[in-house]
Amino acid sequence: MTKTSAPRLTPLAAALPASVPFVGPEAQERARGREFAARLGANENIFGPSPAAIETMREAAAEAWMYGDPESHDLRRALSAHHGVPPEAIMVGEGIDGLLGYLVRLMVGPGDAVVTSAGAYPTFNYHVAGFGGRLETVVYAGNHEDPAALVTRAAETGAKLVYLANPDNPMGSWHDAPRVQAMINTLPEGTLLVLDEAYVEFAPEDTAPPLDIDDRRVIRFRTFSKAYGLAGARVGYAIAHPDLILAFNKVRNHFGMCRISQAGALAALADQGWLDHVVTQVAAARDRIGAIAQANGLSALPSATNFVAVDCGADGGFARAVLDALVARDVFVRMPFVAPQDRCIRISAGRPQDLDLFEAALPDALTAARAGG
Amino acid sequence: MTKTSAPRLTPLAAALPASVPFVGPEAQERARGREFAARLGANENIFGPSPAAIETMREAAAEAWMYGDPESHDLRRALSAHHGVPPEAIMVGEGIDGLLGYLVRLMVGPGDAVVTSAGAYPTFNYHVAGFGGRLETVVYAGNHEDPAALVTRAAETGAKLVYLANPDNPMGSWHDAPRVQAMINTLPEGTLLVLDEAYVEFAPEDTAPPLDIDDRRVIRFRTFSKAYGLAGARVGYAIAHPDLILAFNKVRNHFGMCRISQAGALAALADQGWLDHVVTQVAAARDRIGAIAQANGLSALPSATNFVAVDCGADGGFARAVLDALVARDVFVRMPFVAPQDRCIRISAGRPQDLDLFEAALPDALTAARAGG
Numbered sequence: 001m002t003k004t005s006a007p008r009l010t011p012l013a014a015a016l017p018a019s020v021p022f023v024g025p026e027a028q029e030r031a032r033g034r035e036f037a038a039r040l041g042a043n044e045n046i047f048g049p050s051p052a053a054i055e056t057m058r059e060a061a062a063e064a065w066m067y068g069d070p071e072s073h074d075l076r077r078a079l080s081a082h083h084g085v086p087p088e089a090i091m092v093g094e095g096i097d098g099l100l101g102y103l104v105r106l107m108v109g110p111g112d113a114v115v116t117s118a119g120a121y122p123t124f125n126y127h128v129a130g131f132g133g134r135l136e137t138v139v140y141a142g143n144h145e146d147p148a149a150l151v152t153r154a155a156e157t158g159a160k161l162v163y164l165a166n167p168d169n170p171m172g173s174w175h176d177a178p179r180v181q182a183m184i185n186t187l188p189e190g191t192l193l194v195l196d197e198a199y200v201e202f203a204p205e206d207t208a209p210p211l212d213i214d215d216r217r218v219i220r221f222r223t224f225s226k227a228y229g230l231a232g233a234r235v236g237y238a239i240a241h242p243d244l245i246l247a248f249n250k251v252r253n254h255f256g257m258c259r260i261s262q263a264g265a266l267a268a269l270a271d272q273g274w275l276d277h278v279v280t281q282v283a284a285a286r287d288r289i290g291a292i293a294q295a296n297g298l299s300a301l302p303s304a305t306n307f308v309a310v311d312c313g314a315d316g317g318f319a320r321a322v323l324d325a326l327v328a329r330d331v332f333v334r335m336p337f338v339a340p341q342d343r344c345i346r347i348s349a350g351r352p353q354d355l356d357l358f359e360a361a362l363p364d365a366l367t368a369a370r371a372g373g
Numbered sequence: 374m375t376k377t378s379a380p381r382l383t384p385l386a387a388a389l390p391a392s393v394p395f396v397g398p399e400a401q402e403r404a405r406g407r408e409f410a411a412r413l414g415a416n417e418n419i420f421g422p423s424p425a426a427i428e429t430m431r432e433a434a435a436e437a438w439m440y441g442d443p444e445s446h447d448l449r450r451a452l453s454a455h456h457g458v459p460p461e462a463i464m465v466g467e468g469i470d471g472l473l474g475y476l477v478r479l480m481v482g483p484g485d486a487v488v489t490s491a492g493a494y495p496t497f498n499y500h501v502a503g504f505g506g507r508l509e510t511v512v513y514a515g516n517h518e519d520p521a522a523l524v525t526r527a528a529e530t531g532a533k534l535v536y537l538a539n540p541d542n543p544m545g546s547w548h549d550a551p552r553v554q555a556m557i558n559t560l561p562e563g564t565l566l567v568l569d570e571a572y573v574e575f576a577p578e579d580t581a582p583p584l585d586i587d588d589r590r591v592i593r594f595r596t597f598s599k600a601y602g603l604a605g606a607r608v609g610y611a612i613a614h615p616d617l618i619l620a621f622n623k624v625r626n627h628f629g630m631c632r633i634s635q636a637g638a639l640a641a642l643a644d645q646g647w648l649d650h651v652v653t654q655v656a657a658a659r660d661r662i663g664a665i666a667q668a669n670g671l672s673a674l675p676s677a678t679n680f681v682a683v684d685c686g687a688d689g690g691f692a693r694a695v696l697d698a699l700v701a702r703d704v705f706v707r708m709p710f711v712a713p714q715d716r717c718i719r720i721s722a723g724r725p726q727d728l729d730l731f732e733a734a735l736p737d738a739l740t741a742a743r744a745g746g
Contacts, residue, residue, distance in 0.1 A: 002562075002590075003585075003587060003588045003589060003590060004589060005562060005563065005589055005590065006589060006616065007479075007480060007533075007565050007589065007617055007620075008480060008533050008563055008565075009479055009480055009620060010478075010479065010480060010481065010482040010485075011482075012482070013478070013479045013480070013620065013623055013624065016623040016624070017623065018619050018620065018622035018623050019622070019623070020443065020622065020627055021627060022443075022627070022628070024440065024442050024443045024444065024628075026442040026444070026446060027442070027443075027444055027446070030446065039439070042439075042440055044438050044439055044440060045438050046438060047438075048435065048438045049437055049438060053437075054434045054435050054437070057430075057434035057437065057633065058431040058434045061427045061430035061431045061434070061633070061637070062421065062427050063605065064422060064426075064427070064430065064602070064603050064604070064605040064606045064634075064637065065417050065418050065419060065420075065421045065422060065602045065603065065604060065605065066412070066415075066417055066604060066605050067397065067415055067417060067598075067604045067605055068605050068607075069397050069399040069400070070393065070395075070397045070400075071397065071399070071400055073399060073400070073403065094467060094626060094629050095626070095628065095629065097626050097627075097628055097629065098626050098629055101626060105383075105386070106380075106382055106383065106386045107380060107381060107382055107383060107386070108383065109383040109384075109385070112383075123627075123628075130623065130624050160380075160381050189375075189378060190378065190381055192380050192381075212376075214376060215376045216376060216377060216378055216379060216380065217375075217376060217378065225440075229437070229438045230437050230438065231437070231438060231439060231440045232436065232437040232438065232439050232440055232441050232631060232632030232633065233437045233631055233632070233633065234441075234628075234629060234630070234631050243379065244380055246391050247380075247382060247386065247391065249391035249392070249393065250386055250389040250390065250391050250392070250503070251386065251389070251503050253467060253468075253470050253471050253474060254393055254394060254395070254470075254496075255395070255397075255468065255470055255496075255607075256467050256468065256470065256471055256607060257607070258605060258606055258607050258631040258633070258634055259605030259606070260430065260434075260605065260606065260631070260633055260634070261437075261631055261633070264434070264437065
């Protein structure tokens with residue numbers, strides 16, 4: 001073989017783009033040559049993890065010479081007690097992103113249909129495309145994902161998976177538990193509901209249907225990245241029937257969990273008082289974002305998450321201009337990818353000092369956007 | 374759909390076992406109901422990471438609310454300077470295990486041939502099986518992997534990948550750089566050498582061929598898990614031609630890296646003095662393991678790693694009995710999976726106090742094994 005022979009990628013891999021679902025804020029900062037003053041774009045939890053979790057991770061740093069427990073036994077046992085489901089119904093993984101990849105790999109082969117909403121979570125789509133699945137999309141019903149339309153399309157296409165985020169990202173909207181349960185009850189034969197509940201801790205009490213691990217029609221995804229403030233630790237988990245949970249062991253990176261992160265998540269889960277504190281702070285931040293939007297003649301959408309979609313009142317081009325102008329003023333925000341949701345910009349809940357910066361930048365950003373640059 | 378319908382796994386996934394390449398020591402401790410006194414089985418670096426890396430991770434714990442940089446920009450830049458290759462030739466991932474999974478996914482489809490040595494790294498085999506690849510194995514030449522036989526089998530089978538660990542795990546043996554370069558130079562057309570150099574920092578100077586990122590025939594894997602003492606942080610990296618490195622972006626979990634781990638690896642890399650200290654300590658530990666083996670009538674194999682394969686002088690059943698007797702005496706060790714290498718047990722380098730426990734337990738363990746229980 002010569003030094004210049006190209007590796008033989010699989011036909012599927014050769015056809016995939018080397019795409020990135022999201023450009024990280026650090027990459028944007030490097031391109032700008034300047035740091036952001038307010039980091040409000042990635043739905044991170046700037047209120048941070050529990051101080052007890054931070055202290056636990058600090059103590060665990062010296063133990064990083066040991067591999068993490070591949071079974072995440074202690075964390076799964078604690079999650080079991082927290083949720084009232086057996087440990088065998090829980091799989092811990094490298095964030096919901098990592099777990100979604102494993103699930104898609106287990107279930108989706110070339111040409112298999114998968115249903116989601118146009119403009120819903122791009123990383124799920126990335127995994128489906130990455131395993132050769134065929135994405136079928138339905139449009140939002142206003143600012144909400146449309147459970148009935150998702151089920152109908154799943155039936156029409158014989159979809160193996162149908163994705164619903166509840167609450168929704170990027171719009172912050174939500175359905176109540178009876179609506180989601182009705183969706184589960186009407187799923188076509190052979191379709192698994194991928195119920196992404198990354199933001200559920202911020203949502204009203206009646207948002208999540210009861211956990212029912214005997215129900216093989218649904219798999220739930222939760223995370224320590226949002227309400228628990230540990231996005232950088234990469235700890236998510238799935239709850240489902242034990243048979244499906246066991247199947248993750250066929251493909252997952254068994255020694256993939258960071259030991260420090262496992263310890264941090266365990267401590268974060270134990271500090272429900274801090275979680276309550278964060279949820280309260282986030283609710284106050286949502287209200288403040290709404291007030292700032294209103295003061296600038298914009299309308300904030302109701303949100304059950306740690307971010308608010310702000311309707312800029314025109315098309316996607318205008319919202320993009322507002323976003324660019326905010327970024328130019330050192331305020332990192334993001335926006336939906338798809339029309340008509342892309343008339344909005346998406347602001348993550350921040351501390352008062354972060355929202356002060358947003359409040360100060362928004363009028364000028366709107367003026368700049370209206371001036372066309 | 375009814376609550377009892379089984380999810381439709383892909384045919385490949387349905388056929389895979391829910392296997393675990395390795396059972397972790399924590400799982401063994403839970404099964405035993407007792408902790409190990411000496412943790413010498415997983416080739417972890419009990420001398421630990423650089424104190425500067427620990428301090429950096431402690432400081433980074435409070436920043437865990439932020440996602441890690443998906444480009445691992447700073448770490449890749451530092452690795453670039455360290456190795457004298459451009460950042461575009463480096464991919465950082467969730468340990469070598471995670472990166473091997475991505476590589477196999479990119480290149481191996483159902484039925485594609487992959488060549489390795491019988492008894493080499495099981496996690497690589499796990500990935501190959503997991504993507505439907507066909508494993509072709511060659512036997513070790515004595516205590517060494519056999520580069521010429523690997524190349525011959527690759528040519529015979531049209532293999533897409535051929536795996537070589539240098540130094541080798543589980544035997545600790547190694548080939549010098551000219552031998553490895555000769556293997557590269559004789560690879561058949563279309564075969565990529567997967568050169569796993571997880572232990573190379575412990576090896577003699579002339580073990581690794583020069584890095585040549587223009588050579589598309591080989592991809593190198595390195596890690597912070599072994600000499601840098603950060604197994605629990607999950608940071609590995611690949612070095613290859615930029616075209617192949619870029620392809621990882623097609624399939625990898627872009628936001629999969631722990632932010633604390635990225636910071637720790639960066640600090641560990643900067644502290645080459647600690648690395649030298651660890652390598653010296655490990656060399657002393659290897660010598661001590663050899664002396665303990667000799668004092669018990671066993672022979673230790675030469676090692677270029679942080680572990681020593683100790684030939685127990687009989688068959689795999691006897692070595693297994695010795696291992697079980699050590700485990701019963703609270704000394705965690707492992708052993709090769711395949712004959713004839715499985716006549717050995719594998720002892721990770723430990724601190725003097727760890728090896729004191731091994732030294733104390735071995736005579737009784739041998740007695741117990743010879744007594745048949």
